[in-house]
Amino acid sequence: MSQKTNKKQTALNNRYIRLGLFLLLGVLLYVSTFNNVVPEQLDISLSEPAPQDIRSPITIEHEEQTAERRREAVATIDPVYTLQTHYATTQTDKVNAIFDLAITLQSEMEEESEEADEPPGTDEQVEYMQDALSENVDQSISSATIETLLTSSSQELRTARDVARNAIFEVMNDGISVDQVPTAREEAEERVSRSITSSRMQSAVSEITTSLVTANYIYDDEATNEQVELAVSEVDPVLIREGQLLAQEGEVIGPEAYEQMRLVGLLDDSTSLYPYIGLLIFVGLLLLLLQLYMMQTSAPIHNSNKYLLLYVIVFVVMLVIMNLQSLIIQFDLTGVMWLTPMALGPMLLAQLINYRVALFSATLFAITGSIIFSHAAASSFHSSFLIYAILSGFAGVFFYR
Numbered sequence: 001m002s003q004k005t006n007k008k009q010t011a012l013n014n015r016y017i018r019l020g021l022f023l024l025l026g027v028l029l030y031v032s033t034f035n036n037v038v039p040e041q042l043d044i045s046l047s048e049p050a051p052q053d054i055r056s057p058i059t060i061e062h063e064e065q066t067a068e069r070r071r072e073a074v075a076t077i078d079p080v081y082t083l084q085t086h087y088a089t090t091q092t093d094k095v096n097a098i099f100d101l102a103i104t105l106q107s108e109m110e111e112e113s114e115e116a117d118e119p120p121g122t123d124e125q126v127e128y129m130q131d132a133l134s135e136n137v138d139q140s141i142s143s144a145t146i147e148t149l150l151t152s153s154s155q156e157l158r159t160a161r162d163v164a165r166n167a168i169f170e171v172m173n174d175g176i177s178v179d180q181v182p183t184a185r186e187e188a189e190e191r192v193s194r195s196i197t198s199s200r201m202q203s204a205v206s207e208i209t210t211s212l213v214t215a216n217y218i219y220d221d222e223a224t225n226e227q228v229e230l231a232v233s234e235v236d237p238v239l240i241r242e243g244q245l246l247a248q249e250g251e252v253i254g255p256e257a258y259e260q261m262r263l264v265g266l267l268d269d270s271t272s273l274y275p276y277i278g279l280l281i282f283v284g285l286l287l288l289l290l291q292l293y294m295m296q297t298s299a300p301i302h303n304s305n306k307y308l309l310l311y312v313i314v315f316v317v318m319l320v321i322m323n324l325q326s327l328i329i330q331f332d333l334t335g336v337m338w339l340t341p342m343a344l345g346p347m348l349l350a351q352l353i354n355y356r357v358a359l360f361s362a363t364l365f366a367i368t369g370s371i372i373f374s375h376a377a378a379s380s381f382h383s384s385f386l387i388y389a390i391l392s393g394f395a396g397v398f399f400y401r
Contacts, residue, residue, distance in 0.1 A: 033372055037278070044253060079219055106154065145208065160201055172213060240263060300353065315361070322340060323372060
């Protein structure tokens with residue numbers, strides 16, 4: 001008789017039976033919560049009234065609206081211009097080069113006229129200076145102006161050079177945009193006219209000065225791009241949040257609401273495997289958590305399949321009760337969910353196994369219930385029911401103890 005009892009006990013504690021009980025519990029958990037993770041598909045059309053309140057089941061970015069906001073942000077960015085202060089120095093250096101060349105040629109002409117019976121013609125000197133200016137200064141000046149420079153005295157050239165330099169530097173000391181160049185040249189020409197009395201020299205210096213006044217307030221492509229990138233980065237993405245109301249019951253569905261429903265997958269006829277895979281992983285994690293706890297606990301369920309069978313039975317009873325309550329809610333009986341006896345399972349486990357096992361299981365019951373009753377919430381978990389179930393389970397265990 002004793003040997004038969006030992007054999008039965010050995011069979012009952014067989015690890016394959018224990019594995020089978022865990023698999024049975026996993027299958028029942030998956031089946032009980034399966035309907036609550038199946039993506040809802042709506043049979044609705046554009047410009048039709050919504051048959052019910054429609055909420056987003058997920059959080060997703062509305063990429064089109066985000067892109068539109070970014071375009072609007074970029075449109076508000078003004079081009080960035082930078083004052084190129086070195087431009088004034090560059091242009092005054094060109095003035096020095098022009099007048100220095102004229103003075104040098106003038107000296108050479110005087111030396112050659114003393115040595116030669118027939119001095120070189122002015123036309124040849126004008127042509128030579130034009131070529132030299134084009135090659136060395138990258139500046140083109142009329143023949144009349146060059147002739148005026150070559151036929152003026154050295155003192156007149158130095159005075160004219162100073163006048164031209166000052167006019168260009170003072171005008172270009174401030175920012176000159178492309179549109180302001182004509183006005184700046186007129187200002188420079190006016191400064192020259194006030195400083196030089198000779199009409200011939202005034203005309204020559206005015207031509208040189210106005211040709212060298214240029215824009216120095218330049219569009220900065222790099223700085224503008226930095227401003228654009230900063231503006232784009234500061235635009236928050238437009239999100240359709242989980243639980244967001246997309247259309248109220250009876251409300252005519254417009255293009256925007258219809259597009260939002262399409263983005264969150266409410267209009268997608270194709271079946272996605274991700275929710276089912278996610279649920280499978282979730283159930284696996286719950287079972288793993290349960291197994292780890294049983295390996296650590298000193299309660300009889302640690303190595304007894306008899307107590308594990310009792311545990312599975314209590315878990316199944318709670319799953320049945322929660323699913324029945326979930327079905328009743330479908331008949332628009334509000335408030336029935338809060339009548340679910342979430343303390344029943346923990347109290348039974350406290351009596352049949354151990355109060356610590358009961359406290360741990362109260363959390364598992366609460367997590368499972370929050371999924372089963374998720375259709376009454378805006379998300380995949382009913383957070384309010386989760387808190388209610390945990391508190392009810394703990395209260396039941398402490399009351400029994």
